[in-house]
Amino acid sequence: MNTKSLxxxxxxxxxxxxxxxxMEAAKLRTGRAHPSIVEDLxxxxxxxxxxxxxxxxxxxxxxxxxxIQPWDRDSLVAIAEAIRSSDLGLNPSDDGHLIRLNLPQLTxxxxxxxxxxxxxxxxxxxxxxxxxxxxxxxxxxxxxKRGEIGEDEKFSGKDDLQKxxxxxxxxxxxxxxxxxxxxxxx
Numbered sequence: 001m002n003t004k005s006l007x008x009x010x011x012x013x014x015x016x017x018x019x020x021x022x023m024e025a026a027k028l029r030t031g032r033a034h035p036s037i038v039e040d041l042x043x044x045x046x047x048x049x050x051x052x053x054x055x056x057x058x059x060x061x062x063x064x065x066x067x068i069q070p071w072d073r074d075s076l077v078a079i080a081e082a083i084r085s086s087d088l089g090l091n092p093s094d095d096g097h098l099i100r101l102n103l104p105q106l107t108x109x110x111x112x113x114x115x116x117x118x119x120x121x122x123x124x125x126x127x128x129x130x131x132x133x134x135x136x137x138x139x140x141x142x143x144x145k146r147g148e149i150g151e152d153e154k155f156s157g158k159d160d161l162q163k164x165x166x167x168x169x170x171x172x173x174x175x176x177x178x179x180x181x182x183x184x185x186x
Contacts, residue, residue, distance in 0.1 A: 001143070001148070002149060002153065002157075003140055003143070003149060003153055003154070003156065003157025003160060003161075004157070004160060006136060006139060006140065006143070006157070007136060007157070007160055007161055007164055010132060010135075010136050011164065013132050014129060014132060014164060014165075014168045015168075017125050017128045017129050017132070017168065017172075018125070018168060018171045018172055018175070020125065020128075021121060021122065021124075021125035021172055021175055021176075022175050023036070024121045024124075024125075025118060025121065025175055025176070025179040026179075027040065028114050028117060028118055028179065028183065032063050032064070032103070032182075033060040033062070033063060033064055033065055033066045033101075033103050034060060034066075035053075035058040035059070035060060035066065037066065037088065038052055038058060038066060038068065038083065038088070038101070039051065039052055039053035039058055040052070040053070041079075041082050041083065041086055042082065043055060043075065043078050043079050043082040044078050044081075044082070045075055045078060052068070052079065052082070055070055055071060055072065055075055055079075056068050056069055056070040056071060056075070056079065057069045057071070064102060064103045064104075065100060065101065065102055065103070066100070066101040066103070067098055067099070067100055067101075068092075068098060068099040068100075068101070069097070069098040069099075070098070070099075073096070073097065076094050076096070076098075076099065077094075079092070079099055080092040080094050080099055083099070083101065089110075090102075090103065106183075111183050111184055114183045115180055115183055115184065118176060118179055118180060118183065119176070122172060122173075122176045125172050126169065126172065129165060129168050129169065129172070130165075133161060133162075133165050136161055137158065137161060140154055140157045140158065140161070141154065
């Protein structure tokens with residue numbers, strides 16, 4: 001195995017980091033309703049923690065309204081409690097059949113808070129990328145110690161690895177920038 005194939009074999013891990021950040025960013029509320037805001041909420045469903053998307057249908061009939069229709073009416077109270085205890089800051093209203101979540105207009109302070117949260121999640125993604133980079137770099141160094149590659153290939157591998165990391169960081173930054181734009185748009 002050479003350094004290029006080693007880096008190529010870990011590209012999927014880099015892409016997973018970007019995709020995970022994209023999903024985490026999608027969960028942040030921008031003032032517009034989106035199912036991803038609540039679909040991963042953990043609900044106490046008959047004694048086990050279950051993601052909301054597995055026990056209910058989540059729809060967005062209006063730009064500021066999320067409607068949750070559980071498949072089992074007995075779970076309405078548990079779903080409402082999960083929403084209230086989450087950090088979403090939403091107050092569910094239930095009519096005995098479904099739950100409505102009205103998303104209020106975001107205040108300027110709340111928008112800034114969300115941007116800080118987004119930046120924290122971005123840093124988590126960057127840490128994951130750096131961890132993968134360190135693992136690959138250690139493997140490249142081990143390959144040189146074992147005599148599988150020469151010193152020149154080791155350093156060209158390091159350059160290739162850095163190019164891949166830069167590409168992934170650019171992708172993360174593009175996701176962050178777009179989401180921050182969405183959050184700050186009134």
